[in-house]
Amino acid sequence: MAMSCWQTDKSRVKLVLMKNILDFLACQKCLGELSEEKEKIVCKKCGSSFDLKNNKYYFTQVKKDINPSTDIKITDSKKWTEWRKKNFVFFETELKNIPFGSYVLDIGAGKAHFKTLLKNMNYLAMDFFDYEPINVVTDITKQLPFQSNKFDCLILSNVLEHVSEPQALLKECLRILKKDGILLMTVPFFIKIHQEPYDFYRYTPFCFEYLLSQAGFVKTRVENIGDIFDIYKVIKKELFNVVNQNLTKNIKSRYLRIIPRVFLKIFEISINTVFQIIKSLKIFTKAKKEKTNYSHGYGIVAKK
Ligand SMILES: C[S@@+](CC[C@H](N)C(=O)[O-])C[C@H]1O[C@@H](n2cnc3c(N)ncnc32)[C@H](O)[C@@H]1O
Ligand SMILES: [Zn+2]
CATH class of the missing domain: 3.40.50.150 (Vaccinia Virus protein VP39)
Structure with missing residues (x-):
C-alpha cells in the first residue's frame, strides 16, 4: 500500500x-502603497507606519x-x-x-x-x-x-x-x-x-x-x-479521559488505581473492536444520511 x-x-x-513581499502589501488603513524604511514600513498615501521586526511585518500588536x-x-x-x-x-x-x-x-x-x-x-x-x-x-x-x-x-x-x-x-x-x-x-x-x-x-x-x-x-x-466514526473517536477519547480521572481520584494507593484502569482499558478496547467490525461491514452506506449529516x-x- x-x-x-x-x-x-x-x-x-x-x-x-x-x-517581493512589498509588491503585495498595502497600507492596512487606506490600501496605499508602502515603502520600507529602517525597521518600519510607511504608507506613501496616508503616512501611517507599521513595524518591521525580524523580517515580520506587524500591522497589529500581538x-x-x-x-x-x-x-x-x-x-x-x-x-x-x-x-x-x-x-x-x-x-x-x-x-x-x-x-x-x-x-x-x-x-x-x-x-x-x-x-x-x-x-x-x-x-x-x-x-x-x-x-x-x-x-x-x-x-x-x-x-x-x-x-x-x-x-x-x-x-x-x-x-x-x-x-x-x-x-x-x-x-x-x-x-x-x-x-x-x-x-x-x-x-x-x-x-x-x-x-x-x-x-x-x-x-x-x-x-x-x-x-x-x-x-x-x-x-x-x-x-x-x-464521518460519524471520526466523531465517535473524538468523543470516546475525551469521555475515557474524564472517566479515567474521576474513577481513580479517590483511590489513595497507586497500585489499587491500576484495577479500575485495567477494566476501563478492556472496555475501551472491546467497544473499539465492535465499532471496527461495524465499520468494516459498511452498513453505513445504507444509512447515508447518518453518514453525511454527521461530518467531522x-x-x-x-x-x-
Ligand atoms: C485553529 S488555528 C489554525 C492554524 C492553522 N491554519 C492550522 O490549520 O493548523 C486558528 C488560527 O487562526 C488565527 N487567528 C484567529 N483569529 C484571528 C484573527 N482575528 N486574525 C488573525 N489570525 C487569527 C490563530 O492565531 C490561529 O493560528
Ligand atoms: Zn495609508
Missing part, C-alpha cells in the same frame, strides 16, 4: 518564501489574550488526529490543481504545518500571533493589508470558526484574489471549543454556500471531511 503523503519527511522540504498553540502534535505529523490527516489529504488533492510558482497566502497560518504541500509555491503566511513561520502579523477581522487582485490561491485552514466577522473576511479574500483565483478552506464542525476566547462559530454546508455567494464567489464546492468538518473550494 502506498504511504500516505502526510508521512513525508518535513526536514527535507525547502519552502520558497515570496521575495494581543495579550491570545492563547497561542503550544501543541507540538501540530508540527509532528505522526501524532496528527484523524481530522488533521484528512485535512492534509484535502489540501494535497486540491493544491495539485494550483500551478507551481503560484502566489499563495496562508491566512491564520499558525505554525504553518501544511507547508510541505506548498514547497513549489510563492508562499506567504499571516496570523495575528507572531509564530515563527509568520511573515505578516495582522488581525484578519480588519481590512487585509494586501493590494487587490494579487493572489492565485488563499488557504484558510481551520480558521473561519475563529473569526467574529466571517462575511467581511470572505469579501476581503475575494478582493485580494486574482480573477479565477481559488480559496481553499477547511472548517471543523465537530470539535471542542479551542483557542478561546477566539472561537466563534460552527457552520453547515448551507452556510458556506450562502456566505461565499454573498461575498461574490462564483463557484463553490463543499465536501465532507470525516468540511473542505471548501471557491472560485473568484
Whole structure:
C-alpha cells in the first residue's frame, strides 16, 4: 500500500518564501502603497507606519489574550488526529490543481504545518500571533493589508470558526484574489471549543454556500471531511479521559488505581473492536444520511 503523503519527511522540504513581499502589501488603513524604511514600513498615501521586526511585518500588536498553540502534535505529523490527516489529504488533492510558482497566502497560518504541500509555491503566511513561520502579523477581522487582485490561491485552514466577522473576511479574500483565483478552506464542525476566547462559530454546508455567494464567489464546492466514526473517536477519547480521572481520584494507593484502569482499558478496547467490525461491514452506506449529516468538518473550494 502506498504511504500516505502526510508521512513525508518535513526536514527535507525547502519552502520558497515570496521575495517581493512589498509588491503585495498595502497600507492596512487606506490600501496605499508602502515603502520600507529602517525597521518600519510607511504608507506613501496616508503616512501611517507599521513595524518591521525580524523580517515580520506587524500591522497589529500581538494581543495579550491570545492563547497561542503550544501543541507540538501540530508540527509532528505522526501524532496528527484523524481530522488533521484528512485535512492534509484535502489540501494535497486540491493544491495539485494550483500551478507551481503560484502566489499563495496562508491566512491564520499558525505554525504553518501544511507547508510541505506548498514547497513549489510563492508562499506567504499571516496570523495575528507572531509564530515563527509568520511573515505578516495582522488581525484578519480588519481590512487585509494586501493590494487587490494579487493572489492565485488563499488557504484558510481551520480558521473561519475563529473569526467574529466571517462575511467581511470572505469579501476581503475575494478582493485580494486574482480573477479565477481559488480559496481553499477547511472548517471543523465537530470539535471542542479551542483557542478561546477566539472561537466563534460552527457552520453547515448551507452556510458556506450562502456566505461565499454573498461575498461574490462564483463557484463553490463543499465536501465532507470525516464521518460519524471520526466523531465517535473524538468523543470516546475525551469521555475515557474524564472517566479515567474521576474513577481513580479517590483511590489513595497507586497500585489499587491500576484495577479500575485495567477494566476501563478492556472496555475501551472491546467497544473499539465492535465499532471496527461495524465499520468494516459498511452498513453505513445504507444509512447515508447518518453518514453525511454527521461530518467531522468540511473542505471548501471557491472560485473568484
Ligand atoms: C485553529 S488555528 C489554525 C492554524 C492553522 N491554519 C492550522 O490549520 O493548523 C486558528 C488560527 O487562526 C488565527 N487567528 C484567529 N483569529 C484571528 C484573527 N482575528 N486574525 C488573525 N489570525 C487569527 C490563530 O492565531 C490561529 O493560528
Ligand atoms: Zn495609508
